[in-house]
Amino acid sequence: GENVEQHPSTLSVQEGDSAVIKCTYSDSASNYFPWYKQELGKGPQLIIDIRSNVGEKKDQRIAVTLNKTAKHFSLHITETQPEDSAVYFCAASIEDDKIIFGKGTRLHILP
């Protein structure tokens, strides 16, 4: 079955700097890659997703890149702000199948 590895587990960046979180997946059939942000005591919130037919997607300060050959995808957050502090989860799935989550990255934005 699919396995998703996520790094780093913890990331601290200075406010205004960029943050990058990387994930790898094992099943080459996976074609959908969402990213979720989870704040303390709340459910995960979908922040961006990418499908296998594109290599990059951007939404304001957030971007995701996908390398199907290498089976890895990354989340990039630019101009980080205090409200970006949260736990971020990457995930992978084959359409209509269950989503497999990474173990999460705890992002701290330092003042």
Add this chain to the structure above:
Amino acid sequence: GAVVSQHPSWVICKSGTSVKIECRSLDFQATTMFWYRQFPKQSLMLMATSNEGSKATYEQGVEKDKFLINHASLTLSTLTVTSAHPEDSSFYICSARVGGDTQYFGPGTRLTVL
């Protein structure tokens, strides 16, 4: 994005009692809903997949007689934790699938069993 609600947001119960958690899709119909469990500082663990009008599919290691799932309509799924014990204390989160793959999550329910 699509909105998913859960009720209650938190519940405290005595050991041996049963607790029901509701998951609703507010502005869309969801043929498939999912139930997850999350322990502190850990990732989400899928418990079961719930399809409207049919029996839920449970993940390996999840007791189907303990965690009863009902998906009676396209907007409502319920999880009942039967004969709850302290080890069942956790954060339970549902999600609803829109289209082929996108899942939207509810705000979660924190269960504490005394």
